[in-house]
Amino acid sequence: MRLMNGPYGWLLQLISVVLYKYHAGQTTSSVAAPVGARCDGAMTRQAAPWWTEGGWLARAALVALVVGLILYVQALGHFDFRQLRAGAGDQWIGGGALAISALAASRLALSPVWTGAAHTALGTTTLVLLGLSLAWCAVLLAAETRWPRPGYDIRRWSTVFPVGMTAVAALSTAAATEIDWLHTLGQVLLWIAVVMWLLTLIGFLHDIGTR
Template sequence: MHEREHVVNRYAGHGAAWPPVAGAAVMATGILSVGLSLTGFEVVSVVALWFATALWLLLAFGFSALLLGDRRRWEATADTPPALTAVAATTVLGVRFELLGLTPVAVSLLVLAAVVWPVMLIAVLRHLPRQAPGAVFLICVATQGLAVLCAVLAPEAGDWLARVALGLFLLGLVWYVDALARFDLRQVVTGAGDHWIAGGALAISALAGSKLLASGVWSGGAATTLRTATLVLTALDLAWYAVLLGGEFARPRLAYDVRRWATVFPLGMTAVASLSVAAATGVGWLDTLGRVLLWITVAVWLPTSYGFAHSLMGHSHDPASSVGGNRRPPRARR
C-alpha cells in the first residue's frame, strides 16, 4: 500500500469499532445544538445536546476501555489527529452547557479538555507526516476549541481567562498554517469527508475571535485588530466553503463514511461562527447567512445520522458503508 493511502486509512481509524474520528459525531451534533439555541429552537437544541452527550459518554468509555485493555493499540490511535476529536468534542459540549447556565459542568469539561490537550497534541505533533488528509487540521480545531470555551467562561472567571483564550487563539492560527502546509489538496476532490476540516478550522478560529471580542476585555487598537482578524478568518472560511462545495459537485461522494461527520461539523461551525461574528461585529448579513447555513447543516446531519445508526446496528462491518446499505466496491487487495 502506498504511504499516502496508509496515512488516510490510519487517520480514518479503519478496523476500530469506535474509531476516534467518530468523535466528530459529537462535535457535529454539539455545534448543531449551539446553532439551534442561538436561533431560538431551544427544545430541539436540548434534544441534540443530550444525544451528543450520550455519544460523548460512549466514546469516552470506549477510549478508556482501549487504554486499559490494549495499551499498544491505544498508543497507535492516540498519536493521530483524529484522537484530538476527544478534546474538541469536550469543548463544544462545554460551550453548550454554559449557554444553558450550567457553568460548573462547563468548567469541569474545560479542565478535562485542558488536561488531555497538551498530552495528545504533543503525541500527534511528533508523528505528523509531510502529507496528510484533512484530519490534520484537528491540531488547530482542538486548540481553538479550548480558546472558545475559555472566552465564553471569561465573564465568570475573570480577564485572566480571556488572556489565556487569546494565547490559545494565536497558537491555533500557528497550527493552522502548519496543517495547511501538510494538507494534501487532492483531498478536495477525493476525500471521504474530513477534508472539510480545512474550512472548519477557520470557522472555529473565527468563532474564537468573536467570543474574544464579546468578552469586552480589549478596547482601542487591540479590539480593532481582533475585529479585523475575525472578519478575515470568516471570509477565508466562506471561501473554503465554496471551494469544498465545488469539489463535492465535481466528484460526488454519496456513500456513507464515518468521516462524513467531519463534514457536518465544519458546516455547523461555519453557521455558528457567522451568527456569532455578526453579533460581535455588527455585520448584519452574516446573521442571515448563518441561519441559512444552519439549515443546510441540518439537511446533511440527518442522512449522516441515519448512516451512522445503520452501521452501528450491524448492517455493515465497514465504517465506510453507504447510507442506503449498498456497499462501495471493495478495494483491491495488496
C-alpha cells in the same frame, strides 16, 4: 478530556503537531491537531465569569487563539490536497478549524477587556477568519460537485461538523461586528447543517440495516 480542553491544552496540541510532522502524506489528521487550541480560546471566553478581574482569562484565550492559528498554518503544510478530489468527507475539517478560529475571535471581540485598537483588530481578525472559512467551504463544495462521492461513509460526519461550526461562527461574528446580514447567513447555514445531519443519520441507519 479536561486536560486537553483546558486553558493550557494547546501545549499538548503543539506536541501533537510535532509528532505529525514526521509522517508524510497527511490528509486531515494534521489539520485536526490544532483544532483543540482554537476550542480552548472559544471555551475559555464562553466559560469565564471573571473578565473584569484583571482580564487574565481573556489574555489566555487570545494566546490560545494565536497559537492555534500558528499550528493551523504549520499543519496545513501537511494536508494532502488530493483529498479534495478523493476524500470521503473528513477533508472538510480543514474548513471547520478556521470556523472555530472565527468563533473564538468573535467571542474575544465581545469581551469588555478589549477596547480601542485591540477591539478593532479582533473584529477585523474575526471577519478575515470567517471569510477564509467560507472560502474553504466554497472550494470543498466545488470539489464535491466536480467529483461526486455518493453513498454513506462514516467520515461524512466530519462534513456536517464544519458546516455547523461555520454557521455558529457567522452568528457570533454578526453579534461581535453588528453586521446584520451575517446573522441571516448563519441561520441559513445552520438549517443546511441540520439537513446534512439528518441525511447523514439516515445514511448511517441504512448502513447499519444492510449489514
